[in-house]
Amino acid sequence: LQSQLCACKLSAEVRPSSNQLTAYFENPPAGIDKLIWQQAQADNPHPDCTIPVPLVGFAELKRRKQEQVAFSQQQSAILKQIGEVVQQMKTGQLAISQKLTQLKRKQIEISHRILNVLRRQEVHRRAGFAIRVEEESLRCGLERIWSEITSPRGLRIRFQDSRAALNASTESMSVTEKENVAGLGAADRVTADPRYNWNLDADAWAELKEYLSQRQSGIREIQHLISEMSGTLKIMEDGPTSSAQSGNKLSAKPLSRATPNKVSFALNTRAR
CATH class of the missing domain: 1.20.5 (Single alpha-helices involved in coiled-coils or other helix-helix interfaces)
Known part of the structure; x- marks a missing residue:
């Protein structure tokens, strides 16, 4: 049979019996500690499908790693193929839904055209016949509705x-x-x-109050300064005689009773 199939070896895949599994688990392989063998049996993730197999040497370990990598790549390729198939199915579903919408719209248009054709056919067919009672009642109802709308x-x-x-x-x-x-x-x-x-504390309110009071004082000082300058301009416009008569008063009266800081603050504020 091997020569006919051109195969090197044929072996039957038969599940081992319970006695064979018990004997395999009870007798650890050569070179494997019994505690390690028992721990391997305890760590078996699928006791019903898999059995622990000893790995002796780095060559066996390398072979096992390569097999695991190949199996992982195979699984990744299968998942990628499944993802592509799912994407194609989604695209096909979207195309089918769009086509279904177009067909529904076309069906509605065709149904309207059919109704128009049937209406014209009925009109031509009923030409020359007397109006029936049902048609008269329908016409009266439609006229009543139209009159209610347009009255x-x-x-x-x-x-x-x-x-x-x-x-x-x-x-x-x-x-x-x-x-x-x-x-x-x-x-x-x-x-x-x-x-x-605003949520201000007591210190902030005090600072705000002080700032507003300073601004108000500066405004008062600039108003007083403007009034004094207006008086001086009025004296200058009156002439030298009135200027000489009021010279003593002006020399005795200060130009501004504001402090330099407040005057400069008011002037800067006006310049802005």
């Missing part, structure tokens, strides 16, 4: 009025909201606006 107080006019009223109510509500927001006080606007929802 001065019909559905179309009511729909337009309802739409206009809805738009007007929406605009009035928006205007009312704007007026309510505009009618709020400064504190209410600050409180209502989430951008001004």
Whole structure:
């Protein structure tokens, strides 16, 4: 049989019996410690399908590693093929769904065309015949529906009025909201606006108060300085006589009673 099949060796794959497995497990191979053999039996992931096999030497270990690598590559190739098949099936499913949608649309168009053809055929066929009672009742019903739609107080006019009223109510509500927001006080606007929802501690409030008081003092000083300069310009416009008469008063009166720092602060603020 081997010569007929051109095979080197033929061996039957027969599952070992339970007695053979028991004898194999009880007698460890040569050169293998009994504890290691028992541990290998305990670590067997599939006791029903696999049995521990000893590996002697680096050549056996290398061969086992190469077999595992080849098996892993084979599994990866099979998974890749399965993934390609799944992708092709998904693409085919998408194409079929698109084609089905087109066919449904075409079916609807054809059904409409068939209805038009049947309508025209029925009209030509019924030409010259008297109108039946069912047709008359149907015509009356259609005319009544059309009159309800197109009458001065019909559905179309009511729909337009309802739409206009809805738009007007929406605009009035928006205007009312704007007026309510505009009618709020400064504190209410600050409180209502989430951008001004500040959380400041006592020190921050004190610094802010001091800064605002300094700005207010600077504004007062610049106002006083402007009033004094306005008085000086008025004296200069009146003439030298009034200037000479009021010279003593001007020499006795200081130009500005503000401190240099505050005056410079006010001037810098005005220049900006």
